[in-house]
Amino acid sequence: MTIHQKTRSTFKLSLPKGDWKHLLPEFESAAMAAKMRRAVVNALKKLELSHAKMDHCRPNNRCESGLCPSCVRRRRLALGEFFDSRQLIFIDWKFATIRVANWMKEPGDHTRFGPLAQHPDITKFVAELRKLRRRGLLVIGSIEAVYVTVGNKPEGKNFHIHVLISGLSLEQIREAAGAAFTLDNRVKNPVLVQPVDRQPRDLIKALTYVYKQPFWKKSKTDHGDVGRKQFPKPKELRELIRNYGEHRLDERLILEGVRWEGTKFSIVEQLLPDQLKIPYLPLNVKTVGEGGTVSGNTGIAEPQLKSDDGDLLSNDTVSAEGAHPVHPSKGTSIKLLRQIESLDDGTVSLFIQYPKNDGSVGQLSLPRETLVKSADFKSLLIGKGADASLNYKSAADTLLSQRAAVTIHSTATPGWHDNYFICHAGGWGNRPESVAEVIFAPSSDSYPLKGSTGDISTFLAGIHALFEQSDILLLAYLCALLPPLAMRLGVKSGFSVNLVGESTTGKTLTLRLAQAISSRAEEKDLQTFNLTPGALEPALRERSGSAVVFGDIKAAKEKGLGHVEKIQQLIFAVHGRDGRGTLHQREVPIPFCLVMLSDEISLEERYRQAKQKLETGDRVRCIELRIPSRDKGGVFNRLENPNDAMAAAQDLENLIDSAYGTVFPDWIAALAGKTVESLKSDFNAEAKRFTERLDILDGLGRRFSVSFGYLAATAKIAEAANLLSPKAKAGEALSRLFEDAAAGLRPEEIDLTIEFERLANFVDQKDKVPTASRGKALQEDTGAFFRNEGAVIHLYVRSEELGRVVGSKVEVFIAKLLDGGAVIRGKSGRTKNVKQKGIGRSRYLDIDYGKFLAIRAKL
Structure with missing residues (x-):
């Protein structure tokens, strides 16, 4: 628009x-x-x-x-x-x-x-x-x-x-x-x-x-x-x-x-060289010509022409051989100004300058293959108001044979390109000498974030004073640093962090800190959760260069089941799998991605409200940290006097506003300055050392500890880069947070022996739970029936009938079945739409009866 x-x-x-x-x-x-x-x-x-x-x-x-x-x-x-x-x-x-x-x-x-x-x-x-x-x-x-x-x-x-x-x-x-x-x-x-x-x-x-x-x-x-x-x-x-x-x-x-x-x-002023930048227009910003035709790409600023005294040349003195951003020069032929090469698929776009009928000069970016058919090239430019008398075939041939003096590389995916790192917040490192610039050009219309302001020494001094008062702030800092390190090492599987606690305990401020490591971090800059399921994964991909920090997840239009399914999609996608509910694998994979969320209720409670079970897999993919109450200091969990939390929060907010985006350039420089092999050795050794030190009793805990191991390794490398003081004692802080998070990893065990016996006795009654056979209709709708499908005996039972049979613990009972893999889920939830001859179509819980018996035998 x-x-x-x-x-x-x-x-x-x-x-x-x-x-x-x-x-x-x-x-x-x-x-x-x-x-x-x-x-x-x-x-x-x-x-x-x-x-x-x-x-x-x-x-x-x-x-x-x-x-x-x-x-x-x-x-x-x-x-x-x-x-x-x-x-x-x-x-x-x-x-x-x-x-x-x-x-x-x-x-x-x-x-x-x-x-x-x-x-x-x-x-x-x-x-x-x-x-x-x-x-x-x-x-x-x-x-x-x-x-x-x-x-x-x-x-x-x-x-x-x-x-x-x-x-x-x-x-x-x-x-x-x-x-x-x-x-x-x-x-x-x-x-x-x-x-x-x-x-x-x-x-x-x-x-x-x-x-x-x-x-x-x-x-x-x-x-x-x-x-x-x-x-x-x-x-x-x-x-x-x-x-x-x-x-x-x-x-x-x-x-x-x-x-x-x-x-x-x-x-009325003559602009001076220090007022100019070497900027770019992202490739996805549209340009609109005189006829209202929209083209998908736009270009990069032309290098400035200067007079002998260093001032920019006035409009009247610019030659036809070039143009400066303040006023394009006039010319009589089509000129190649620069070429833009995609690092994602190798395609090349050319940014050209052409004379127009009214004597002015136009500029246009177009795919290089447009020049193969000179008639198409001519039609495109004439539609933009170009001079119709030009020899377009000769111009197309000339442009195809040329290589522009200025080459730009573009990419839609954050990550490393040799020793150069680029993401939504900017690019840092060493790009090839032959390349004028590497630009980030996401395929969606994501809003670019501001870069940086303030001084890094001020930021580091202020944040380290706050680390002494909060384990949670330290974790947020490390979460922001981890993604470029993980991408450098080729780590694929990410994770999520969810801060849970009552209002005004510092959750949003903590999220803003994580974003401030790379870019401006006002609340409006946080990623909105009010995205369609189709837009969620592109947003994750395009912001994955640092922690993807979401605003209030309650802001989503979806409620109940739809809201929970979006959370499931996010957690699953971040972990490196294809998003749930999609028919095909994603065309562009998501790089290593770390998501940060906040909510006033736990994931388990949000799932329960939607009448869903928080699956074990989702539990270990998402670190859920319960924030202490306001009277205990909120996120400032290590304050001796919780009444000082308000002053600490003000110090943090002032720091975020005055010195955002200052850490990331030095962090990228530190990572680029070491070989991948050296980084990988240090990273793996510290992650292993940290996880071996934890008190882990089962496989579930071991899976959960991997994410904390990544953060501990990040802390060690940040210490070597002088971006984290050893006095912060990151290992101890992460150990305390792991214990807190692991305590809520499993729901409290409830004795379900009676409930399993009730269902077993119910299904033994053939008149109440008949067995359907091929070609024969059921005579009565009892709310449950058996059906043999291949090697599996399916017990189909309506939720309300199951509740009547099992009793008040039906939700915990279903959770037990889900944990044991005894429920065969439908496409949109745990129930599925089933059609049976004689009783029509209805929604049932599909229970693998063999697995049900196996779970029952272990009770």
């Missing part, structure tokens, strides 16, 4: 169909803008303010009011067009949100805020930025207010600013904000500055967020709630209109180095 249908002709950073509201949550359709405009007009009438011009605002007669949602939407689209036409995706951007003291309007306050973007403090802020950067400074932002309610009670309207800035560092932006504003220190981060990732969708999200519609409300259930975005109610809307005051569109925009020229934005 494009950002909006009206923009197809020019806005090329469009998105494929999918969950576009997740990717672009701040963008509204024309119809939605018109609906909001009608609400604003009604509010203006109620306030007895001028409204006639907005009431008649039309595409050919815009009112240009800053209060008009339709006009604001048009200006927002123009900002997107500007970023696309000037290829500003390739510029280094920082996104800042600044909250200023005394910018809050209390509920019921109808007074005007005052000057908006022309506010003296904002003017001073831009001046401070200009002091730090004389040339090449770009600032695009706006001031806005959000009406906040908590528990349906008004809290106020907090004016604040969002800005995109190019040309300054994170620290310089914080310095300028501190000098210009009296910051609101009641909030945790009054100046929140983050780098904008180089993926298109991250920039588009920042772009649509930095200049939003003026009227929004955030409704929270309590002060700890993130809140839901809503359009204000009429009374709230009237307050916001009074607070903003009547103003023109330009009065809310903060611009420096950029200006509005009546119909479009333009750059």
Whole structure:
């Protein structure tokens, strides 16, 4: 889906169909803008303010009011067009949100805020930025207010600013904000500055967020709630209109180095080399040409052309032999800029530049085999507006015989490629000298995660202090480090970790820590569990480079049996098997995968609610850790005083927000610096040493201990890489956690002798449990019958009949049968749909009677 249908002709950073509201949550359709405009007009009438011009605002007669949602939407689209036409995706951007003291309007306050973007403090802020950067400074932002309610009670309207800035560092932006504003220190981060990732969708999200519609409300259930975005109610809307005051569109925009020229934005600065990156557009981001035709691939930024003094050449001085990201050059022939080779299947795509009918230049990525038939090649380019007079056969032959000066490798699967590791969070290590870049291009439309911020030494110092207070945090840290190590060693079978405990015990914070090792770890960055069964395994595969951290598993649309079956599918897929419920083996295998979940009830209880049995196999594939209650410190299980848990949780949250993604680059470098043979020897030796030290009484425990052995080996290698202190005593912590997890591995044994005797006596009554034979109909439906099928005697019994015969322990009884392999499961659960002549079709529990007798004999 494009950002909006009206923009197809020019806005090329469009998105494929999918969950576009997740990717672009701040963008509204024309119809939605018109609906909001009608609400604003009604509010203006109620306030007895001028409204006639907005009431008649039309595409050919815009009112240009800053209060008009339709006009604001048009200006927002123009900002997107500007970023696309000037290829500003390739510029280094920082996104800042600044909250200023005394910018809050209390509920019921109808007074005007005052000057908006022309506010003296904002003017001073831009001046401070200009002091730090004389040339090449770009600032695009706006001031806005959000009406906040908590528990349906008004809290106020907090004016604040969002800005995109190019040309300054994170620290310089914080310095300028501190000098210009009296910051609101009641909030945790009054100046929140983050780098904008180089993926298109991250920039588009920042772009649509930095200049939003003026009227929004955030409704929270309590002060700890993130809140839901809503359009204000009429009374709230009237307050916001009074607070903003009547103003023109330009009065809310903060611009420096950029200006509005009546119909479009333009750059008035000459950009400098340090503002540019060598970025890429993932191959799965769609490009949309003039005719609305969508092509599946897009390209990589062209190397920058510089003048002798190092500045970027202006638009007029770029030669036809190349192009820079800010303005593609014009040319008269088709040129090969780079080629993209897939590491997964060996296919090659070419990124070309071609002249268009209107004198401009187009760029396109296409499969190399398209050139084999020059007629198809010609048809494709002419459909994109290319010059029809070109010799397309000659151009196709030339392109086929050439090798581009720039070669890019792409892959859709996380993992190692020689000494280079790539995943959803980035790529690190040593790539071949002949390759300009290795890119991660997943087949699905997964949202790329932000890379890193902060300092690794700060992170390690802070996290080691917390390891002294929590075994569980240490386990989460090791879970995040294990996947690239396991992939390096060729380990195939992964496992899951499920944190179980009451609310506000630190479960989500622990999961965020695991994600923060590789990338940004806000709650919204965690993998949603609200996926279809078909989308679950691709999500596991594409995020498997580090721990796959899921948000609240209760968020799934499925309930009961459907929810449990999704959990089963996840656990089974992570273990390296084909997902349950699928008809065919997966086409692309999942690499080593480690999943982290959290829930307020145990897996066994969740299965029981769905009237299912948690099978032994699923138990050993999933480490379930019970988190202590709040009054015992929650995840901070080693605190001497549990009352200190709240302060420790705040320290952890601050650490996650300020220094995410700093450990992974050093971890990958450490793994790449050792041979696979050396790593494997160290890994296997430590895993064996750890598991032999555990008190394991049976085969079930031995299977369960393998996962802990992997984590212990990871800890040893992390110690050698100086990423884990020996003082953390990882071995001791993992031993304690193993004992806790193993204690819940088996359900409590219950004596079922009487229940087995009851069923045995029942089936001996031939009038109540007849035996069906081929070609003969049963005369009566008794709720149970025997049927011989080959070498197996099947006892088919309805669940309700079994409950009547066995009694109150029927669920435990069935669990015993399942554990002993005596139940032949159906496709969608433990019962199956059975048709029998004479009594029709119904759902039965299918019991292998021979195995039933064998279990009974052992009681």
